[in-house]
Amino acid sequence: MAADLNWAIGGEAGDGIDSTGKIFAQALSRAGRHVFTSKDFASRIRGGYTAYKIRTSVDEVQSVVDRLDILVALTQRTIDENLDELHDGSAIIYDGERSWDAEIPEEMKGIDVPLKSLAEDAGGAIMRNIVALGAACEITGFDVEYLDESLEKRFGGKGTQIVENNKEAARLGQEYVQEHYDVGDLGYDMETTDNDYVLLNGNEAIGMGAIAAGCRFYAGYPITPATSIMEYLTGRIEEYGGHVVQAEDELSAINMTLGAARSGARSMTATSGAGIDLMTETFGLVATSETPMVICDVMRSGPSTGMPTKQEQGDLNMALYGGHGEIPRFVVAPTSITECFWKTIEAFNLAEKYNTPVFLVSDLAMSVTEQTFPPEAFDMDAVEIDRGKLVDDEEVQEWLDSQGRFRAHAATEDGVSPRSIPGTTDGAHMSTGLEHDELGRRTEEQEIRVQQVDKRNRKVETAKNEEEWEYREFGNPDAENLVISWGSNEGALVEALEYLEDEGVDVRVISVPYIFPRPDLTDEIEAAEETIVVECNATGQFADVIEHDVLTRVKRINKYTGVRFKADELAEEITTKLTEEVPAQ
Amino acid sequence: MSSDVRFTDFKSDKQPTWCPGCGDFGTMNGMMKALAETGNDPDNTFVVAGIGCSGKIGTYMHSYALHGVHGRALPVGQGVKMARPDIEVMVAGGDGDGYSIGAGHFVHAVRRNVDMTYVVMDNRIYGLTKGQASPTSRSDFETSTTPEGPKQPPVNPLALALASGASFVAQSFASDALRHQEIVQKAIEHDGFGFVNVFSPCVTFNDVDTYDYFRDSLVDLQEDEDHDPNDYEAAKEVILDSEKEYQGVMYQNENSVPYNEQHGVTEDMSEIPDGAPEDAMDLVREFY
Ligand SMILES: Cc1ncc(C[n+]2csc(CCOP(=O)(O)OP(=O)(O)O)c2C)c(N)n1
Ligand code: SF4
Ligand SMILES: [Mg+2]
Numbered sequence: 060m061a062a063d064l065n066w067a068i069g070g071e072a073g074d075g076i077d078s079t080g081k082i083f084a085q086a087l088s089r090a091g092r093h094v095f096t097s098k099d100f101a102s103r104i105r106g107g108y109t110a111y112k113i114r115t116s117v118d119e120v121q122s123v124v125d126r127l128d129i130l131v132a133l134t135q136r137t138i139d140e141n142l143d144e145l146h147d148g149s150a151i152i153y154d155g156e157r158s159w160d161a162e163i164p165e166e167m168k169g170i171d172v173p174l175k176s177l178a179e180d181a182g183g184a185i186m187r188n189i190v191a192l193g194a195a196c197e198i199t200g201f202d203v204e205y206l207d208e209s210l211e212k213r214f215g216g217k218g219t220q221i222v223e224n225n226k227e228a229a230r231l232g233q234e235y236v237q238e239h240y241d242v243g244d245l246g247y248d249m250e251t252t253d254n255d256y257v258l259l260n261g262n263e264a265i266g267m268g269a270i271a272a273g274c275r276f277y278a279g280y281p282i283t284p285a286t287s288i289m290e291y292l293t294g295r296i297e298e299y300g301g302h303v304v305q306a307e308d309e310l311s312a313i314n315m316t317l318g319a320a321r322s323g324a325r326s327m328t329a330t331s332g333a334g335i336d337l338m339t340e341t342f343g344l345v346a347t348s349e350t351p352m353v354i355c356d357v358m359r360s361g362p363s364t365g366m367p368t369k370q371e372q373g374d375l376n377m378a379l380y381g382g383h384g385e386i387p388r389f390v391v392a393p394t395s396i397t398e399c400f401w402k403t404i405e406a407f408n409l410a411e412k413y414n415t416p417v418f419l420v421s422d423l424a425m426s427v428t429e430q431t432f433p434p435e436a437f438d439m440d441a442v443e444i445d446r447g448k449l450v451d452d453e454e455v456q457e458w459l460d461s462q463g464r465f466r467a468h469a470a471t472e473d474g475v476s477p478r479s480i481p482g483t484t485d486g487a488h489m490s491t492g493l494e495h496d497e498l499g500r501r502t503e504e505q506e507i508r509v510q511q512v513d514k515r516n517r518k519v520e521t522a523k524n525e526e527e528w529e530y531r532e533f534g535n536p537d538a539e540n541l542v543i544s545w546g547s548n549e550g551a552l553v554e555a556l557e558y559l560e561d562e563g564v565d566v567r568v569i570s571v572p573y574i575f576p577r578p579d580l581t582d583e584i585e586a587a588e589e590t591i592v593v594e595c596n597a598t599g600q601f602a603d604v605i606e607h608d609v610l611t612r613v614k615r616i617n618k619y620t621g622v623r624f625k626a627d628e629l630a631e632e633i634t635t636k637l638t639e640e641v642p643a644q
Numbered sequence: 645m646s647s648d649v650r651f652t653d654f655k656s657d658k659q660p661t662w663c664p665g666c667g668d669f670g671t672m673n674g675m676m677k678a679l680a681e682t683g684n685d686p687d688n689t690f691v692v693a694g695i696g697c698s699g700k701i702g703t704y705m706h707s708y709a710l711h712g713v714h715g716r717a718l719p720v721g722q723g724v725k726m727a728r729p730d731i732e733v734m735v736a737g738g739d740g741d742g743y744s745i746g747a748g749h750f751v752h753a754v755r756r757n758v759d760m761t762y763v764v765m766d767n768r769i770y771g772l773t774k775g776q777a778s779p780t781s782r783s784d785f786e787t788s789t790t791p792e793g794p795k796q797p798p799v800n801p802l803a804l805a806l807a808s809g810a811s812f813v814a815q816s817f818a819s820d821a822l823r824h825q826e827i828v829q830k831a832i833e834h835d836g837f838g839f840v841n842v843f844s845p846c847v848t849f850n851d852v853d854t855y856d857y858f859r860d861s862l863v864d865l866q867e868d869e870d871h872d873p874n875d876y877e878a879a880k881e882v883i884l885d886s887e888k889e890y891q892g893v894m895y896q897n898e899n900s901v902p903y904n905e906q907h908g909v910t911e912d913m914s915e916i917p918d919g920a921p922e923d924a925m926d927l928v929r930e931f932y
Contacts, residue, residue, distance in 0.1 A: 093821040257931035269926050271667035273916030276727050278719075299921050300911040302726055307752040311719040314712065319724025321710055322690065322731065323914025326723070329864070341713050348710065437928045442920035462657075480914050481708040481724070481731045489656070489702055500658055501703060501711075 062116050064199060064247045066128050068188065069110030069140065070133030071098070078213065079131075079188035080111025081429075084196070084258055085209035088113045088431045090201070091252030095120040095550075096260075099140070099367035108136050117250050121395070121430065121550030127196060128247065131191040135159050148245065154161065154187070170194060170240060177231040180222035190224050193232025198242050201249045203233045247511035257434050261399040261425035261547070264437075265355060266291030268403030269327055271442045272452040274353070275301035276319035278312040283367050284426040285329040285357040309337035313354065317345055320352040323449070323480030325407050329355035331423075332365060334635050336372060339381040342416065344388040344492040349468065349515070350477060351417075351447070353403070358422040370424040374548050375600040379575055380416040385512075385619070387519045389413070390574035392420040394531060394549040397436045399425065402572060404442055409526070412447040413518045414478055420574065422595070425547040434621040455479050455486045464488070466497045470510050473518025505620040510621050519605045523576045530578045533568040540564065541587035543580065545571045545601045548593050574601070583611045612641045645714045651680040656706040662697060667844030667855075670818035671703050671765050674842075675734065678828040681709075684732045690815065692721040694737020694746070696772045698765035698844070701736050715745030718753040718762065722903075725758045727913040729904045732832070733760035740770050743779040743799050750801075754808040754837055759902035761838040763830045764801065765818075767846035775849030785852060800929075801841050802883040802894060811836040811900035814893040818844040819860050823866070823891060830893055836900035843889070858889065866893025874898050 066083065070076050077098070084094045092115050099110040112127070114120050127144035130137065131152045138151060138161070147150070148167040153402040154160065156319045163169035172194045174187035181190070189210070196203040210225045217224040236242065259267075266288050277296065279289040293303045303325075306312035312328045320326040330338060335356045345352055358374045360366035379389045389409050399421060405538070406417040440625075450458060458477045460468050467539040479486025494508050495640035502508070531549065534542075534556045544552055549570040561567050567587070571577060584590050584605070592602035614636045618624060662668050679689060686707040693702030702711040702843035708731075712720050721735040732771065742750055742764045753762065764911040769787070770776040777790040780801065784793035805813045812834040816824040831838025843858050865871045865882065871892070872878055879895035904910060 096693070255932065257928055259931040263931070271924050272922040273921075275911075275913035275916065276723065278723065295927065297908070301913060302907065302909045304722075306719065306724060307748055310716060311749055311752070314716040314719035315723035315726070316714070318692070318720035318725075318915065319727035320723075321708075321720075322724045322728040325913075325916060326727070333772060341716060344713050348712075418718055428750035434925075434928045434932075439920035439924040439928070442924070443920050444916065464657075481690050482688055482912075482914075484687050487689075487706060487708050489706075489709040489711065491702065492713060493711065500656075 062248065063120060063124075064128055064197075064249070065112065065114050065117070065124065066129045067110050067112040067127055067141065068131040068133070068191065069094050069108065069137030072107040072109045074109075074112050074133050075188050076097070076109050079192065080113060081280060082206065082213055083192050084113050084208045084429060085212065086162075086205040087113065087201075088256045088258040089208050090171060090205045090293040090316065091254040092117055092258065092333065092430045094302060094429065095122065096259060097123045098427045108134070108140055110137060110140070117252060129195055131188070131195060132161065135161060138162065150198050150242070150245065152198070165391070166451050168242075168270050169235060172235050174232070177235060181228035181231055186225055186228040189228040190232035193229035194236045196229070197233040197236040199247045199249050200244065201218060203459070203474050205251075205643050207635070210578045235390065248610060255434065256431035257437070258429050258431050260394070260427060260429045261421055262287040262397050263291050264399035265329070265403045265419070265421065266295070267409070267437065268400040269353070270296055270299055270301070271323045271400070271439055272404040272407040273444055274327050275299070276316065276323045276326050277301070277304045277329075278301045278315035278319070279330065280306050280312050280334060282310045282331050282334045282421040284359055285331045285334070286354065287426065288329045289355070309334040311346070313338040313341045314640070316352055317341065317350055320350045321348070323482070325411070327353040327355060329357060331357045331359050332361055332367065333363070334376060335381070339377070342388070343382045343384055343386055345416045346388055346488040347492055347515070348450065349414035350490075351414050351478070353406045353410055353417050353419055355419040355421065357426045358420065361439075368423070370422060372422055372595040374420065375574060375596070375604075378420050379604070387415060387418040387515055388419060388575070389415055389522070392546040392572055392574050393425070394570045394572045396425060396428070396430050397432055398572060400437055408445045409522070411449065412445055413475055413522050414447065414516060420546065422547050435585065445600070448475055450477045450479050450483065450486065450507055454483050455483055459485060460498070464498050464635065466512070467499045468495060468511060470497060470514040472528060473521040475512075490551060502619060505622065506618055519524055519576060528573045528576050528578050530580075531570040531572065533570065534566045536567055538565040538567040539588040540566045541569065541583060541590045542566055542593060543569045543571065543590065543601075543605060544593040545574060548595065552593065570637055574578065574604070577606060580605060584609050612643060645719070649675065649680050649683075649685045651676040652813050653686055654679055654705050654707060656704055658703050660700065660704045662700065662834065663848045665847040666697065666703065667767060667818040668698055668765055668845065670821060670824065671763065671842045671844045672704060674816070674818070674821060674824040674828050675736065675763060676705060677825045678700075678832055679734065681825070681829055682695055682832045688730070689732045689734065690721070691726045692717045692724070692733070692735045694741030696738035696741050696769070696770070697740035697846070698736065699741065701765075716749065718746060718749040719759050721762075722753060722756060722758045725760050726904065726909055729910055730912055734763065734832070736765065737761060737762040738771065739764060739766040739780045739801075740769060740778045740779070743801055743802070743804070745886070747779070751804065751808045754805050754810045754839065757811050757836040757900060757906070759836055759904060761828065762840070763828060764841050765844040765851055766841050767844050767845045768798070769850040771846045771849060782852065800883070800897050805839050806883055806895060810839060810895065811897040812838045812893070813883065813895040814840045815891050816842050817862055817891050818842055818854055818860070820862075820891065823864065827891070827893060834896060834900065836897070836902045861889045863888050863890050864895065865890055
């Protein structure tokens with residue numbers, strides 16, 4: 060008996076696939092079962108094929124698997140697309156009365172249900188997917204009554220009649236299968252529990268984390284798969300005194316966010332693909348004006364328009380190095396849906412503690428995947444807010460120079476300057492993308508340039524020491540095989556450990572949510588016989604970074620005064636360097 | 645601070661490095677006076693400056709200010725005002741900044757009608773990059789990159805604004821100090837997006853759109869008693885008149901409802917609680 064059930068509904072875009080899938084997922088969640096969902100958007104074959112897949116178990120599920128047990132197929136293509144995942148015991152629910160002749164592979168169980176006719180009996184053909192859900196309940200031995208609550212949730216706004224019709228549709232589907240098929244015991248353990256779970260995806264977790272963190276302003280431009288963050292916030296953030304604005308493009312979105320952030324609002328923008336390219340124009344300004352802000356990149360397949368509805372972790376270099384010139388930034392990449400929530404909150408705190416933009420890097424897979432969690436996983440009482448060196452009317456006085464001018468970019472020991480926002484008396488100051496002095500006034504003076512560059516870099520050193528940049532660990536800590544991953548691969552890796560254990564392969568998994576600054580993995584890698592870095596991209600961007608971290612240290616000579624190297628000066632520097640110790644890290 | 649604010653409070657201690665005689669001196673003076681006259685003070689004012697000779701204004705004025713990326717000043721200003729309805733926002737930049745690289749933002753800023761002021765220091769040239777054609781340059785204006793002139797009609801920024809649904813469209817001349825200040829003041833006082841295109845001559849790179857040219861050709865709408873800025877048709881006529889150069893308020897929509905009011909964005913967003921909002925657990929429960 061399989062511990063988990065893999066169910067899917069597929070058809071054409073516009074067939075209501077998503078909402079039907081969601082209704083079933085919610086019903087399973089209400090029944091105290093764990094759920095992990097995924098979506099197929101487009102396909103290898105061109106056309107509008109789309110599917111919503113659910114993996115469910117009483118135990119936690121954090122990954123998709125290559126197995127499909129029950130498929131509701133609204134089109135032949137749905138069957139063809141999933142042949143690899145279907146197996147001998149799979150059941151396929153289809154509507155034999157519809158014009159296409161379903162070709163059900165012999166080894167599989169075809170369940171022909173007149174979805175459309177039964178839906179019409181219940182009040183309208185539009186409910187045919189709900190009939191299929193009822194049929195699926197009967198096949199799996201899952202009580203059809205569990206659908207009621209999610210039908211109420213979905214259709215409650217449309218009136219009780221609609222809700223009742225849908226409930227009836229589900230029952231007609233269930234009864235039809237009961238009467239016409241002897242499905243017997245297919246062996247799915249559909250045990251229920253009293254556990255209360257919430258069901259949400261990564262983008263919803265990011266949006267919820269933003270509100271929890273006190274984010275009040277969001278500007279964005281629609282782009283898959285980031286849009287759903289904006290859609291989540293719209294209608295909710297207003298309840299907390301915030302606002303969402305749809306900008307005319309990403310150039311505007313990041314600049315609006317910058318304006319709001321400089322005015323003291325916790326502010327965020329999110330984008331993907333081409334949008335992050337456009338935002339890179341302004342990124343340097345955000346960082347050099349030392350503006351705290353969260354920039355979320357929900358990665359999708361690139362380059363250019365790439366495969367907009369497909370998964371990729373291809374923007375790591377962009378987040379780390381994007382933009383001309385050199386400027387520190389933090390890069391945080393949540394490794395799970397709960398972490399999407401917590402890391403968003405952390406990103407806002409990091410941004411304000413260090414007056415630095417934070418890239419929050421998520422990806423398409425995590426953005427569309429819904430997973431069940433106990434509500435305590437999002438314990439709002441545990442949320443902490445740290446606004447860093449935000450000064451008020453009194454504190455501002457400590458930061459005025461002898462002529463009463465606010466030192467917005469004061470070259471402090473820890474590199475972090477005070478932050479005053481409009482309305483703070485005596486805090487008025489200028490900020491600019493030009494190199495500037497402590498007061499924010501443009502300068503090209505070599506000494507001040509160096510002072511400001513060093514100051515900005517010092518913030519990172521301070522953050523490295525003050526904050527915890529820990530990795531998450533799974534599997535056997537003493538295993539000789541080390542697998543390192545970043546971002547959303549964590550769930551699949553954790554489940555892969557079970558398969559590996561069956562094969563007798565001993566593995567330690569390190570899942571890294573911090574890309575910059577990041578934990579130093581030198582010791583871990585040296586302790587391992589083999590190290591593998593797992594990531595959803597072709598070139599291994601994180602692997603490059605990890606390899607870089609464990610390389611032999613070289614000594615460095617750097618100059619950033621704005622003046623080129625001179626021969627005599629270089630000779631002298633080289634001589635001095637040769638007498639110095641190689642830096643440890 | 646309040647009534648005792650003088651316009652010099654808006655002056656920073658950086659000496660302007662504009663060429664002697666540059667129109668931007670007059671444009672900036674008028675802006676500072678208008679800000680002081682309308683009861684603002686530097687600690688409650690946010691100036692966003694574009695990139696260009698004009699954009700240096702952010703350095704020469706004293707207030708909360710951001711000197712940002714070329715062409716992106718308007719979005720920054722809108723972000724400030726949405727987050728802080730209590731703050732006076734003024735955006736200033738050049739004709740290249742506003743009508744070329746930032747033209748897309750201009751159209752949408754006008755449409756959004758955020759309660760702020762946008763002053764374009766229009767010298768019909770790229771000053772900072774030393775004299776190339778700008779979107780408002782005449783079609784036969786010879787420059788280093790357009791030796792025979794751009795051979796394209798100049799943008800009519802006032803018409804562009806009107807076509808985008810502007811609620812306030814005005815034009816002034818940097819050297820007519822009183823009128824310029826008066827017009828900017830009206831833009832500040834306007835409930836919505838107050839747009840002023842200011843003729844701000846570049847004495848170094850533009851030898852056609854000079855002080856003398858504007859002095860000789862400008863028609864002041866104030867002296868034309870018949871012009872009623874609330875009359876859309878009259879505004880259209882003046883704005884589309886390519887024969888003459890005008891100064892004054894061409895158009896003002898009396899029924900303008902600014903963005904923040906339209907969208908109920910009235911709170912100071914800088915203040916947040918020490919932890920998650922009190923009822924934040926409701927957000928989690930939504931996912932049951
Ligand atoms: C993205 C980008 N491209 C080009 C430039 C170079 N640049 C600086 S100012 C400017 C044009 C300025 O013209 P305008 O806005 O009319 O201002 P003015 O100097 O005339 O006041 C250009 C092209 C830049 N700073 N950024
Ligand atoms: S170049 Fe022209 S616009 Fe620039 S400062 Fe000189 S006169 Fe003014
Ligand atoms: Mg110009």
